[in-house]
Amino acid sequence: MAKTRIHPTAIVAPDAKLSDGVEIGPYCIIGDNVKIGKNTTLAAHVVIEEAEIGQNCNVYPFTSIGLPPQDSRYKGEKTKVKIGDDNIIREYITIHRASVSGDGVTRIGNNNFLMAYVHIAHDCHVGNNIIMANATTLAGHVVVEDFAFIGGHVAVHQFARIGAHSMIGGFSAIPQDIPPYTTAAGERAKLYGLNTVGLKRRNFSDATISDLKKAYKILFRSKHTLKEAIDKVKHDLGQSEEVKNFIKFIEKNKRGICR
Numbered sequence: 001m002a003k004t005r006i007h008p009t010a011i012v013a014p015d016a017k018l019s020d021g022v023e024i025g026p027y028c029i030i031g032d033n034v035k036i037g038k039n040t041t042l043a044a045h046v047v048i049e050e051a052e053i054g055q056n057c058n059v060y061p062f063t064s065i066g067l068p069p070q071d072s073r074y075k076g077e078k079t080k081v082k083i084g085d086d087n088i089i090r091e092y093i094t095i096h097r098a099s100v101s102g103d104g105v106t107r108i109g110n111n112n113f114l115m116a117y118v119h120i121a122h123d124c125h126v127g128n129n130i131i132m133a134n135a136t137t138l139a140g141h142v143v144v145e146d147f148a149f150i151g152g153h154v155a156v157h158q159f160a161r162i163g164a165h166s167m168i169g170g171f172s173a174i175p176q177d178i179p180p181y182t183t184a185a186g187e188r189a190k191l192y193g194l195n196t197v198g199l200k201r202r203n204f205s206d207a208t209i210s211d212l213k214k215a216y217k218i219l220f221r222s223k224h225t226l227k228e229a230i231d232k233v234k235h236d237l238g239q240s241e242e243v244k245n246f247i248k249f250i251e252k253n254k255r256g257i258c259r
Contacts, residue, residue: 001020001021002020002021002038002039003020003021004018004019004020004021004022004023004024005022005023005024006018006023006024007024007025007026007027007028009026009027010024010025010026010027010028010029010030011028011029011030012024012028012030013030013031013032013034014032015032015033016030016031016032016033016034016035016036017034017035017036018030018036019035019036019037019038019039019040019055020038020039021038021039021040022036022037022038022039022040022041022042023040023041023042024042025041025042025043025044025045025046025061026044026045027044027045028042028044028045028046028047028048029046029047029048030042030048031048031049031050031066032049033049033050033051033080034048034049034050034051034052034053034066035051035052035053036048036053037053037054037055037056037057037085038055038056039055039056040053040054040055040056040057040058040059041057041058041059042059043058043059043060043061044061044062045061045062046059046060046061046062046063046064046065047063047064047065047067048064048065048066049065049066049067049097050066050078050079050080050081050097051065051066051080051081051082051083051095051097052080052081052082052083053065053083054083054084054085054086054087054110055085055086056085056086057083057085057086057087057088057089058087058088058089059089060089060090060091060093060116061091061092062091062092063089063090063091063092063093063094063095064093064094064095065081065083065089065093065094065095066080066081066095066096066097067094067096067097068096068097069096069097069098069099069121069122069123069140070096070121070122071099071101071122071140073099073100073101074099074100074122075100077099077100077104078104079097079098079099079100079104079105079106079122080097080098080104080105080106081095081096081097081098081105081106081107081108082105082106082107082108083095083107083108084108084109084110084111084128085110085111086110086111087108087110087111087112087113087114088112088113088114089114090114090115090116090118091116091117092116092117093114093116093117093118093119093120094118094119094120095108095119095120096120096121096122097122098122098123099122099123099140101123101140101141102122102123102141103123105123106120106121106122106123106124106125107124107125107126108120108124108126109126109127109128109129109130109146110128110129111128111129112126112128112129112130112131112132113130113131113132114132115131115132115133115134115136115152116134116135117134117135118132118134118135118136118137119136119137119138120138121137121138121139121140121141121142121158122140122141123140123141124138124140124141124142124143124144125142125143125144126138126143126144127144127145127146127147127148127164128146128147129146129147130144130146130147130148130149130150131148131149131150132144132150133149133150133151133152133153133154133170134152134153135152135153136150136151136152136153136154136155136156137154137155137156138156139155139156139157139158139159139160140158140159141158141159142156142157142158142159142160142161142162143160143161143162144161144162145161145162145163145164145165145166145180146164146165147164147165147198147202148162148163148164148165148166148167148168149166149167149168149195149198150162150168151167151168151169151170151171151172151185152170152171153170153171154168154169154170154171154172154173154174155172155173155174156174157173157174157175157176157255159254159255160174160175160176160177160178160255161177161178161249161253161255162174162177162178163177163178163179163180163181163182163249164180164181164245165180165181165195165198165199165202166178166179166180166181166182166183166184166195167182167183167184167195167198168183168184168185168189169183169184169185169186170185171187172184172185172186172187172189173186173187173188173189174189174258175188175189175255175258176189176253176255176256176257176258177249177250177253177255177256177257177258178191178258179191179246179249179250179257179258180245180246180249181194181195181199181212181216181242181246182194182195182216183195184258189258190258190259191220191258191259193216194209194212194213194216196209196213199212204242208240208242211237211240211242211243212240212242212243212246214236214237215233215237215243215246215247218232218233218236218237219233219246219250220259226250226257230247230250230251233246233247234247
């Protein structure tokens with residue numbers, strides 16, 4: 001079994017729990033109530049508080065995880081960050097622990113690639129297999145579903161949701177929800193059709209992609225009201241699981257849908 005290795009310049013709190021094979025680089029600071037899973041590596045100058053990190057993660061220099069949220073209502077309550085397995089967390093990333101207005105946890109799933117300068121604010125829930133390019137910023141309570149791709153310098157409004165398998169172009173501002181399977185871009189983001197290339201890379205069948213295209217046209221390019229369009233999609237295309245997910249996401253929206 002691989003031994004835990006801690007550089008002599010690192011500061012590790014006595015109560016921190018480090019699994020086998022963990023490597024703590026120079027000048028890292030690991031606080032109380034921190035758990036780090038097997039074979040996770042922290043490069044130099046990483047700061048972690050109030051967080052659980054899974055196994056086989058790589059955390060690059062000058063990243064901070066689990067520091068207090070940027071929320072004026074937060075008064076030191078016990079909240080945390082939970083990060084899954086096999087994540088790449090590059091330089092200068094900030095991931096804040098939750099505030100008191102959610103479920104108490106900022107969550108990140110498995111197998112995500114977070115590029116340099118990404119910011120994930122309090123109470124965000126980030127799923128699995130997500131790519132977030134450089135300087136992407138998530139405000140508080142944002143939800144990002146599995147296999148989403150978010151381009152560089154994108155800013156996402158608090159409480160917005162980014163649907164599964166969606167793709168957002170760089171330098172976009174996201175004021176409302178982005179439905180799954182779609183592409184979006186712009187200063188106030190607009191939809192530009194399905195993420196067809198991404199769906200093919202994820203081995204979606206031609207029949208499924210065809211159904212999603214039909215649903216998209218009814219929902220966003222017809223003269224129906226949104227309720228009428230949803231009813232029509234349910235009637236005409238409602239058997240596809242992906243179409244059901246598409247409709248369910250839209251029906252759950254609270255901030256509105258980018259159109």
